[in-house]
Amino acid sequence: MRTLLLLGALVATVSACNQQEGYAPEQAQSDSVAAGGGYGLPADTAAAAGDPVKIVKTAGLRMKVGDVYAGTKDIAGLVRGLGGTVSHQELLANEGAHKEWVIAGDSVQVLTAAHPAADLVVRVPSERLEEFVFAVSDRARFLHSSALDIDDRSLAYLEAYLRQQAREGFLKATPASVKGRGDERRVALRDEAISQALAQRQIDRDVRWSTVRLALWQDPVLRREVRVNTDMDSYGPPFGARFLQGLGRGWSGFLTVLVGLAHLWPFLLVAAAAWLVYRAQPARKASV
Structure with a gap:
């Protein structure tokens, strides 16, 4: 029931965003002209920029699956089928309880409890985000959480466009100087115009492609393995050899x-002389 509620809320939000992208504000052209005038741009240039709606959608899913490795492989195939890409994929197994015992002179049986998990970052077409979320949720045993973030980048896009046009217009209107301080200023303006153009392309790319972060995990598994015994005290010669070594030692x-x-012979000699003197004293007293 919790999974259905999460999916319903996510789908409703995505649908509302798709409807919002279908129209532009009525005052787009006039606002662009006003903004362009502030930058010293021609009115027709600013109007050409328009006021496009740039909605960036990102999502996140945390879920439990039957097999992390198989689930990761399945999701990667689903992303490719939708025309997307996997930008990050990490499989890991956190080890928990650990126990080992000797099964032979040079071998040890090791039993370890492991917790497999995976982290993925994928990019899918924005218009197919809802389809992707449904398809991934169907592969989950338990959907722990589902999140959708909407970021309106329209103003940032318009700002980058106007800044680029302002700097390019200034470069065209200002003649190049001959090896003066103006050259450094022109280079800085040209570099900034390029940066603003790249910022616009990045926003366009984020609008077309939605980034989805996924966290997968499964029930703990027991891993059995036989390792070499690295305890040096466990190694030594056989009993017969050790017995002979004991006799020799x-x-x-x-x-x-x-x-x-x-x-110690001098000390023994002195001790013997002292003992003889002590024994001779009672015999001498008796004769007196």
């Missing part, structure tokens, strides 16, 4: 102790 340790005692 024990004998070597015993010999080391004997060598250490050999270094």
Whole structure:
């Protein structure tokens, strides 16, 4: 029910925008002439600019799908079928819980919970935005959110046009100087006129093509894999070799102790003499 309400609101908004693009304000020509006069443009030049309606539509969808990879591939095919393009596509899997255990001396079984997701940015023809939104929504298990943004770029387009015409008119009316400060000014005006022309083209492109951002995700999946055991303490020689090594190290340790005692012979000699003197004292007292 929530999905149907979201889709109904989105479609109603898109339809209203399509109707709005079908007409231009009645005072378009007069407003353009007035604006042109402010820039010092001829009245017929400003009127030629008109006051076109430039509506830029963008949308966003966040939804749950059965398979992120298959859903991304399907949406990309749908975009191409509508004559659009995919400008950004990112597939990722966020790892969650993790567990591993040794299954052999050199192998480890790893179990990981992953959360696949995808982010897409596509551009479709504006007149087919409604069709695209419906088609994508039909592929969702659950539509979390659907958004539509309408941006009226009419004034920005008109401003860029008038600025371009003003600078081009100034360049035509002002003769070029011979290696003076005026040359730098003319270059700056020419560059600004080019920037304004590019701004108009960018607005025209945004009007013709709607940008849609999509976020897809699915239920977590368990990934099983066998990896090489990188714990160096788990590696070593077999039991027989280790047992023989233990005997050899024990004998070597015993010999080391004997060598250490050999270094202590003066202390042992003094201790023995002191013990003999101590034993001789009771016998001497008894004879007295």
